Amino acid sequence: MASLTNQPSKKSLRNSGGSEGTGSSQQGSRNSSGGPTIKFARRTSSGRYVNLSRDDMEMSSDVSADYMNYTVHIPSTPDNQPMDTSVAMKAEEQYVSNSLFTGGFNSVTRAHLMDKVIDSEVTHPQMAGAKGSSCSICDGKVMKDARGNDVTPCECRFKICRDCFLDAQKETGTCPGCKEHYKVAEYEDDTDEYSHTTLPLPAPDGSKQNPNNMSVMKRNQNGEFDHNKWLFETKGTYGVGNAYWPPDDDDGDDGFQGAFDDAEKPWKPLSRKTPIPSAIISPYRLLIAIRLVVMGFFLHWRVVHPNEDAVWLWLMSVTCEIWFGFSWILDQIPKVSPVNRSTDLDVLHEKFDSPSPSNPTGRSDLPGVDLFVSTADPDKEPPLVTANTILSILAVDYPVEKLACYISDDGGALLTFEAMAEAASFADLWVPFCRKHNIEPRNPDTYFSLKVDPTKNKSRLDFVKDRRRVKREYDEFKVRINGLPDSIRRRSDAFNAREEMKMMKHFKESGADPSEPIKVLKATWMADGTHWPGTWASPSSEHSKGDHAGILQVMLKPPSPDPLLGSVDDKIIDFTEVDTRLPMFVYVSREKRPGYEHNKKAGAMNALVRASAILSNGPFILNLDCDHYIYNCKAVREGMCFMMDRGGEDICYIQFPQRFEGIDPSDRYANHNTVFFDGNMRALDGLQGPVYVGTGCMFRRFALYGFDPPSGDWEAKKPKHNCTEEACETTPALNASEFDEDLDVNLLPKRFGNSTMLSESIPVAEFQGRPIADHPAIKYGRPPGELRAPREPLDASTVAESVSVISCWYEDKTEWGDRVGWIYGSVTEDVVTGYRMHNRGWRSVYCITKRDAFRGSAPINLTDRLHQVLRWATGSVEIFFSKNNAFLASKRLKLLQRLAYLNVGIYPFTSMFLIVYCFLPALSLLSGFFIVQTLSIAFLLYLLTMTLCLVLLAVLEVKWSGIELEQWWRNEQFWLISGTSAHLAAVVQGLLKVIAGIEISFTLTSKSGGEDDDDIFADLYIVKWSSLMIPPIVIAMINVIAIAVAFSRTVYSANPQWSKFIGGAFFSFWVLAHLYPFAKGLMGRRGKTPTIVFVWSGLIAITLSLLWVAISPPKASDGQGTGGDFQFP
Secondary structure (H helix, E strand, O other), X not given: OEEOXXXXXXXXXXXXXXXXXXXXXXXXXXXXXXXXXXXXXXXXXXXXXXXXXXXXXXXXXXXXXXXXXXXXXXXXXXXXXXXXXXXXXXXXHHHHHOXXXXXXXXXXXXXXXXXXXXOXXXXXXXXXXXXXXXXXXXXXXXXXXXXXXXXXXXXXXXXXXXXXXXXXXXXXXXOOOOOOEOOHHHHHHHOOOOOOOOOOOOOOOOOOOOOOXXXXXXXXXXXXXXXXXXXXXXXXOOOOXXXXXXXXXXXXXXXXXXXXXXXXXXXXXXXXXXXXXXXHHHHHHHHHHHHHHHHHHHXXXXXXXXXXXXXXXXXXXXXXXXXXXXXXXXXXXXXXXXXXXXXXXXXXXXXXXXXXXXXXXXXXOOOOEXXXXXXXXXXXXXXXXXXXXXXXXXOOOOOHHHEEEEEEEOOOEHHHHHHHHHHHHHHHHHHHHHHHHOOOOOOHHHHOOOOOOOOOOOOOOOHHHHHHHHHHHHHHHHHHHXXXXXXXXXXXXXXXXXXXXXXXXXXXXXXXXXXXXXXXOOOOEOOOOOEOOOEOOOOEOOEEOOEEOEEEEEEEOOOOOOOOEEOOXXXXXXXXXXXXXXXXXXXXXXXXXXXXXXOHHHHHHHHHHHXXXXXXXXXXXXXXXXXXXXXXXXXXXXXXXXXOOOOXXXXXXXXXXXXXXXXXXXXXXXXXXXXXXXXXXXXXXXXXXXXXXXXXXXXXXXXXXXXXXXXXXHHOOOOOOOEOOOOEXXXXXXXXXXXXXXXXXXXXXXXXXXXXXXXXXXXXXXXXXXXXXXXXXXXXXXXXOOOOOOOOXXXXXXXXXXHXXXXXXXXXXXXXXXXXXXXXXOOOHHHHHHHHHHHOOOEEEEOOOOOOOEEEEOOOOHHHHHHHHHHHHHHHHHHHOOOOOHHHOOOOOXXXXXXXXXXXXXXXXXXXXXXXXXXXXHHHHHHXXXXXXXXXXXXXHHHHHHHHHHHHHHHHHHHHXXXXXXXXXXXXXXXXXXXXXXXXXXXXXXXXXXXXXXXXXXXXXXXXXXXXXXXXXXXXXXXXXXXHHHHHHHHHHHHHXXXXXXXXXXXXXXXXXXXXXXXXXXXXXXXXXXXXXXXXXXXXXXXXXXXXXXXXXXXXXXXXXXXXXXXXXXXXXXXXXXXXXXXXX
């Protein structure tokens, strides 16, 4: 290991640039104007275009009217290749990508150069540990270019590694091979075929040839490149914007003007908001108003007409009904204005990715996106599931150079580390295969498990052969992943045995007492034969889950800015004309030490926010759970349509619906949760926006930093925005203190920590996240083309800084978790984080795509499902008793949005009234009294009207939300099941925490399958006892006993009162119908119920029955308590 204190910084290797706020724009302008340009052109009578110089124009003034003043950028031709970055910067980035960085509290950040990351061979040049030639001096790895070929900085082609090259430059500046001085800026002409970052030019027949071949480079007698020959043989079709215009079928006039009418094109929106048809929404709103009025009259009638015979029964029922009415208002009123949204991906491509005269190569102007994946325990979250999620991310349809993927391993496990390295290695084959054949979905496990014809809509003749080869490679990949635990164990045992033998030999040589036991730490070893700095299989000091150093490994270094086409011989599949680059991929495990609060998932997400801000600083962040993969490869583009559209600067996040796989066909426990995701969330989208639900969400990084939206407060700063036909001035990038009047530059460390790089990245992320200022209504936009400049390569000092910001002490005395990033203090940190943004005036958008954006897994077992709901409800109770209660919200939170957030914190308390109401039918049957004294006409009319309104509202809600009636009914059933079990437990736990200070704990939901591999629904039939099951069991048993007792008593009564029995029995059957899925869950696969279920049920039912008989014994006809007038037959 080597300390980074003496590592050269890339800042010293690059020229001085502009300011932070406008550096990217200046860099873009330099790149866009660096090449040769032609400024005059004339169309001849034959339709051809003749290029003339300024001197020619001055000589012929009489034809000046035929010329047009325009700029054409010459594309990359064999003699017009852009200069590559310096060798030192390339070497630095290669060094970074092959090093494992560790550091933390009171420790020096170190970079451990790894010759091997995994046991299997690595071939992709971007990946850490990629195979390469050896240095002629120290046997280290030779520097490589983007294609993985050796980079030799000297004309003598002396192979040298990064460290030796830097030493040679620092000491003598001469090559160790030929003893000549290095000519860093001229080495490109003598490197191998693909040393440039740009692509090799195709031959006329489309085949690839050596660029040094004169038949391709078409030089004239003087050895100079002949443009005319090259343009003729390539048919002049290399990009758009050449001096030689591409042929088309239209008239010459139309073809010529096509490149200059960008400014004249009508402005097109990227997204549209479609209201619900008035034929559906108008009756829906009317029914809400009718039911609200009728409910008011009903509750008034119930209050003024008590049941004198059973006041206690009447009081309980009225109290519950009033609360249910209040809860219904909180849930229903925010649904009055649902909306649908749609996006236009063609317009997005036209605005940001289309070639133009100023962008002949079509380099993307889209902002960068950082994708976060979180995992904590490889035993509960299988590494193969996480690896498939990573593969779906790396294959997403978005500009490769704009993407960066980060995996947060909160357990610090070597198993996860090597599984991610295996995934990065397999991505070398999987990602180009997906691009070549337009594969969907791009999760290999899901794709190869599809039960449909894989050749549908596939036209390439080699698809079947390619698919067969990739399937074989994927099977081997799965075997390697599944064999990693045993491989790591065997490797560690072997190295530990070697260390023990060394220790024994040392003891013998030193003459120590042989009877003393030899203590050797049982370490976990990496593939290169060194200690793993994270958690060991046998935990020890500084190597356990709660005590280990921070770890950061760049698995895949940033790709080159231009496409890198494959060839026939590179892989087992022909990837000719396929971009083989991979997005940047980083493994992160934050430092954990005893005595520090790590804040679970929220703390891990904030560590990723800080690390990514330094490494890639994507203006947008998309976070996913490890079991939620990208099902629609264009999902990121769909979300970007909203962010880059007019008004997108006020959007803090785009929430996508959660869709699940592996759910039983009947959806017994409402795992799909479609009523919430397709109903409630769509309705909130018509207000201030949907709530954040923890995964499948694209954030604006600037909003996560705790700043206000660019609204009224920014108007005082008088931003410039004067749009005319010729030019458009946009708001310049501001300093961090200008975003917040209370945020002084000197207070930045107090809010964000003491990282200067992190503070400097904030205004850059804000500026790059703005939409393009192509419309007068866009007040806070950026000029087009600002984001086309390539990103700067990584260096060791930058990565070292990112290691320091994931240390356990970094958040001390800062506002991380309080105002900045994910908010701490609740197990449902997602809802609180979204609430804080809405409370500052931001709005969010709900993006429902035609093809599901993401898919994941959900627990289908009854016990796991109840514990999942318990966690959510517990977080809601914490929100209610915290400063995040919507009662305390600012005036920026809209009224109906405030009601929705109030419902989030209040809905668990409905369980206390619901469980009482579920016992009321049984108490009514056992006591012989009803909730009303007599079944009057008024009571029946009110009840019938409210019931009809509720049914009609459900039908209309099904219509505008697109859900099915069966799904709505399943949701109603599980609402009662969870309300009488998990929600009640959450209220109890929340009250204990507030009153007695008892902390709330929850179990991580298991992502593994059942033991029966032949049945994908095996988990559905597993019965695992939990105390949460006791209340529903008691409710069901008491209602069944009450129906039996009341029926027998009514049948054998001298004066049977069937009306009271029918009324009580109807509500008892209503309760039992809702508990039917719960009863099926207790039966298991073969109808076997654990004995403990019957024991608890019997004991509780008998106890309650005896208690009721003791309180209210049966009465005889003469008023004396007796049991002789009624007996079973």
